[in-house]
Amino acid sequence: MTAIESNDTAFSAARATSAQSGRRSARFWRTGAVAAALWLGSAAVIEFWPEIIPAPYGRELAILSVLIAALLVLVLTTGFILGKTAIWVRYYGPWFAVAAVGLGIWEMLTAKLAVLPVPFFSSPQGILEVYIDDWARLGESVLHSVLLLAKGYFFGAVVGFTTGVTIGWSRAAGYWVHPILRLIGPLPATAWLPLSFFIFPSSGSASVFLIALATAFPVTILTWSGIASVNRDYYDIARTLGASRWFLIFKVAIPAALPHVFVGLFMGLGTSFAVLVVAEMLGVKAGLGWYLQWAQGWAAYANMYAALIVMALMCSSLITILFRIRDRVLSWQKGLVRW
Amino acid sequence: MVALAPSDFRTPPNLTGVQVNIGAVSHQFELEGAPLPVLDRVSFAVEPGQFVALLGPSGCGKSTLLRLLAGLDHPTSGSLRVDGEEIGDPDPSRILVFQDPTLFPWRTVWDNVALGLEAQGIIRTGGDRVDAALRLVGLDGFEKAYPHQLSGGMAQRVALARALVNDPRLLLLDEPLGKLDSLTRLTMQAELVALWQKAGMTAILVTHDVEEALFLTQRVLVFGPRPAQIVADIPVDLPYPRHRGDPRLGELRRVALQHLGLAATW
Numbered sequence: 353m354t355a356i357e358s359n360d361t362a363f364s365a366a367r368a369t370s371a372q373s374g375r376r377s378a379r380f381w382r383t384g385a386v387a388a389a390l391w392l393g394s395a396a397v398i399e400f401w402p403e404i405i406p407a408p409y410g411r412e413l414a415i416l417s418v419l420i421a422a423l424l425v426l427v428l429t430t431g432f433i434l435g436k437t438a439i440w441v442r443y444y445g446p447w448f449a450v451a452a453v454g455l456g457i458w459e460m461l462t463a464k465l466a467v468l469p470v471p472f473f474s475s476p477q478g479i480l481e482v483y484i485d486d487w488a489r490l491g492e493s494v495l496h497s498v499l500l501l502a503k504g505y506f507f508g509a510v511v512g513f514t515t516g517v518t519i520g521w522s523r524a525a526g527y528w529v530h531p532i533l534r535l536i537g538p539l540p541a542t543a544w545l546p547l548s549f550f551i552f553p554s555s556g557s558a559s560v561f562l563i564a565l566a567t568a569f570p571v572t573i574l575t576w577s578g579i580a581s582v583n584r585d586y587y588d589i590a591r592t593l594g595a596s597r598w599f600l601i602f603k604v605a606i607p608a609a610l611p612h613v614f615v616g617l618f619m620g621l622g623t624s625f626a627v628l629v630v631a632e633m634l635g636v637k638a639g640l641g642w643y644l645q646w647a648q649g650w651a652a653y654a655n656m657y658a659a660l661i662v663m664a665l666m667c668s669s670l671i672t673i674l675f676r677i678r679d680r681v682l683s684w685q686k687g688l689v690r691w
Numbered sequence: 692m693v694a695l696a697p698s699d700f701r702t703p704p705n706l707t708g709v710q711v712n713i714g715a716v717s718h719q720f721e722l723e724g725a726p727l728p729v730l731d732r733v734s735f736a737v738e739p740g741q742f743v744a745l746l747g748p749s750g751c752g753k754s755t756l757l758r759l760l761a762g763l764d765h766p767t768s769g770s771l772r773v774d775g776e777e778i779g780d781p782d783p784s785r786i787l788v789f790q791d792p793t794l795f796p797w798r799t800v801w802d803n804v805a806l807g808l809e810a811q812g813i814i815r816t817g818g819d820r821v822d823a824a825l826r827l828v829g830l831d832g833f834e835k836a837y838p839h840q841l842s843g844g845m846a847q848r849v850a851l852a853r854a855l856v857n858d859p860r861l862l863l864l865d866e867p868l869g870k871l872d873s874l875t876r877l878t879m880q881a882e883l884v885a886l887w888q889k890a891g892m893t894a895i896l897v898t899h900d901v902e903e904a905l906f907l908t909q910r911v912l913v914f915g916p917r918p919a920q921i922v923a924d925i926p927v928d929l930p931y932p933r934h935r936g937d938p939r940l941g942e943l944r945r946v947a948l949q950h951l952g953l954a955a956t957w
Contacts, residue, residue, distance in 0.1 A: 585789060585793045586793065588758075588763050589787075589806075590810060592762075592781045592785070593807035593853070594783035594811040596810070599809075607798075684837050
């Protein structure tokens, strides 16, 4: 689990080399030209090929494709003047090309040829329609989901961290908490769902509890193992230098254990997503999970796809934020371990 | 065993070092339920400001003795006294430097050196002491570096600065140069002597390097195999700075090797 790697680092490593090779030769960016042509092509398919399944916003989708092609051409002609954006666009050039082809094929299979049947499949403009017409409800759902997740995750992380430090430090606490952890910990948090909806006054508070529970377990275990694996010599050094017990915990044990704690936080975030969606589908009357359920009820599959995309973006953004925090807090690890 | 007076060979001018008295100290570990004696009624005294080496085969209990002096462990029996007072808990006036620098990887060089002052709650007024300690070991300019960016020798210098910043009155050195390459080692041996002369504390060096013990210290206590007992007390009656080619050092080396049971290798 130590080899958690963000795509960002792979990207920044690659962009250094691509920027270099680009500057060295300043040669024609062929991938960009191909990608731009492909985006224009898919725009043409969307605009000029008559639809079997008519849907609004075909024109808007075509315009969007043309805009992407224009961006590629802009980067192509201006070289690296646009700085970071240009480096990013150039790095993902092949992805731009493949995405254009994907969009074209998708468009043909759905709107143009109706090979994939409605209502189970949606055309690209069908999804665009959801974003344009239903953005308010989707946005509100995202907000609810993020708020609920933040509350649960925060409590879970704090409780897990505190418990982990306590049982890692105190033998007595470990004696009493370990058996409980071993028994309750592996139980999926969702198993508590019916009970907690019954016990808690509202489905919201029940969900906060469940998400906190799902987060706390991995954070506790990893914090505890982090504290337990701190080099004994660090304590000896600190003690001879006059460290108090407080100092040993907060200035030696916890900083030394932080890399482990972050692994726990990542695992906790992953499990909390699962619990969030289930809780929203089964009890809470808001959030993306609820939106999915609601869309299914109305057989609004385009809405479901749209919500899934938003959910994916939300989860990956939250993971990215956690990566950023870790990179900042554990910046001393740079050069010590491979990120 | 009666301690030698620091007679006429050079002792540092500003005597801030402590007097150390070790009386019949025995210590044993529990190893898989069976007691493992490591020290057997060890007695000796160290005069204030003296630099003493504890020389002996590895695993003979020298390091254990240092831990006892630091207050990290307590002896099974016997007494350890510093300036007449029984050693209790660890105290920043007695600092132990390990074979590994054991710097905290999440702290910069400056923050590592500041550790002791921070732990004692006097960092706010003692910032310039950290700078001074870094200058003393020749690492000014590396304040913001992280430990993983340092070479072995530099890391060990930081560890020394981390000890010296507390103005220890007893410096306990547990093979502090043991893991360095031989060239760095020779340089740092001279630096250690200079640091000790400047600070004037009492210093006890544990080593299994005969040459190092003789080159650095004023007195070499040779330990036998475990459970450790002192088999010889060799005064090194040479002024500083010393020269490695000094024939007197060679002669003392032969004596030390003899006590270690290695006379045949001479």
